Amino acid sequence: MKIVPSKKMSLFTPAIFGDLKNFAKQQQAKGMSLIDLSLGSPDLPPHAKIREHLSYRAGLAESYGYTLTGTQRFYDAVSRYYKRRSNVDLDPTTEIIQTIGSQEGLVHLPIAFCDPGDIVLSTNPAYVAYDAGIHLAGATPYYMPQTADNDYLPDLDAVPEEVAQKAKLLILNLPGNPVPAMPSLAYFEKVIAFAKKYNVIVLHDAAYSEFYFTGEGPISFLAAPGAKEVGMEINSLSKSFSLAGTRIAYIAGNADMIAVLKQLKSNLDFGIFEPIQDAAVVALDHAEEITENLRATFSVRHKTLMNGLRELGWDAAPSDGGMFVWAKYPYDIDCTDLAFKLIEQIGVVTVPGTVFGTAGQGYLRLALVQPKEVLQEAVDRLKNVSIS
Numbered sequence: 194m195k196i197v198p199s200k201k202m203s204l205f206t207p208a209i210f211g212d213l214k215n216f217a218k219q220q221q222a223k224g225m226s227l228i229d230l231s232l233g234s235p236d237l238p239p240h241a242k243i244r245e246h247l248s249y250r251a252g253l254a255e256s257y258g259y260t261l262t263g264t265q266r267f268y269d270a271v272s273r274y275y276k277r278r279s280n281v282d283l284d285p286t287t288e289i290i291q292t293i294g295s296q297e298g299l300v301h302l303p304i305a306f307c308d309p310g311d312i313v314l315s316t317n318p319a320y321v322a323y324d325a326g327i328h329l330a331g332a333t334p335y336y337m338p339q340t341a342d343n344d345y346l347p348d349l350d351a352v353p354e355e356v357a358q359k360a361k362l363l364i365l366n367l368p369g370n371p372v373p374a375m376p377s378l379a380y381f382e383k384v385i386a387f388a389k390k391y392n393v394i395v396l397h398d399a400a401y402s403e404f405y406f407t408g409e410g411p412i413s414f415l416a417a418p419g420a421k422e423v424g425m426e427i428n429s430l431s432k433s434f435s436l437a438g439t440r441i442a443y444i445a446g447n448a449d450m451i452a453v454l455k456q457l458k459s460n461l462d463f464g465i466f467e468p469i470q471d472a473a474v475v476a477l478d479h480a481e482e483i484t485e486n487l488r489a490t491f492s493v494r495h496k497t498l499m500n501g502l503r504e505l506g507w508d509a510a511p512s513d514g515g516m517f518v519w520a521k522y523p524y525d526i527d528c529t530d531l532a533f534k535l536i537e538q539i540g541v542v543t544v545p546g547t548v549f550g551t552a553g554q555g556y557l558r559l560a561l562v563q564p565k566e567v568l569q570e571a572v573d574r575l576k577n578v579s580i581s
């Protein structure tokens with residue numbers, strides 16, 4: 194039988210992650226010890242309270258039915274968390290929708306709001322799921338650069354008028370992946386004014402909201418005055434609570450937008466395993482206690498890697514938060530070639546910048562997912578790299 198994939202499939206290119214991982218495994222088989230800084234998968238275990246509750250709930254016979262949507266308990270916990278953390282009021286019934294990890298929410302959301310021909314404003318570089326969602330909806334991306342000139346914040350004033358007029362959705366991610374830029378109230382105020390002027394829906398991806406090293410932490414988009422009139426925030430328990438494998442996240446904000454998403458979602462899936470939803474309630478209700486250790490750990494890791502790379506002449510974007518270091522390397526070589534060379538020569542696995550967009554050429558993304566001693570070892574190994 195001749196299998197002919199749809200034309201749309203040409204837009205979904207296989208991820209380079211697989212090739213890098215396979216190459217790393219081959220080198221490991223030859224005796225190379227690997228330091229894997231590629232995936233942003235949290236290495237810290239979920240807090241014991243969360244695991245114990247998940248295990249208890251999974252032991253109950255009544256936990257195995259379809260949940261269809263999020264449980265009221267889950268929505269109430271998200272609402273309590275937003276109130277405590279950001280002083281944002283959310284109606285648990287109308288202003289929050291659960292998603293199967295934020296990946297699922299991000300990839301499906303543009304279908305709910307965009308038609309072919311509509312423009313989605315995203316960034317270059319950006320987290321890869323945004324493009325997948327834009328392509329699935331048949332919409333057209335317009336990439337705003339994220340560069341040092343603008344504190345790595347996408348410059349809305351530089352979006353051409355005709356693009357802004359056609360824009361339907363704006364996706365932001367602060368602190369971001371791969372660029373760990375931090376949001377501010379002043380920036381979000383600009384975003385809201387832009388969204389009102391051009392009738393653009395805003396989606397802020399706050400996946401790294403609990404990864405900060407100084408002060409009170411990144412402001413929630415929904416805490417900016419008027420945000421709920423124009424948009425939503427998506428957040429996940431994957432990173433902040435080390436629950437990546439349990440696939441649980443949520444989108445919160447404008448009730449009319451959430452209603453559209455609920456309509457779409459009711460056609461896509463039948464909800465998340467109830468014990469996972471209840472474990473998420475425990476996580477959200479103990480967020481401050483649980484994420485304190487995360488911050489202490491990642492802040493030390495960030496300092497170790499940043500200082501080490503700088504001493505080697507790498508230009509790493511400074512940041513007060515996030516899970517990654519976004520670093521311009523001091524060699525004249527393609528970033529994918531360099532990523533393979535680093536695995537081959539020193540066993541350090543990173544992600545080439547162009548995975549996140551053309552602006553990533555010359556950069557590597559390094560995830561802070563190893564203990565500080567291992568990050569120091571990675572820096573020490575980098576001293577011995579030979580790039581001709």
Ligand SMILES: Cc1ncc(COP(=O)(O)O)c(C=O)c1O
Nearest residue numbers: 233294295296320370400429431
């Ligand atoms: C910015 C950003 N958003 C969303 C996700 C998806 O995370 P999850 O689907 O586990 O919630 C990731 C994962 O790396 C990410 O970096």
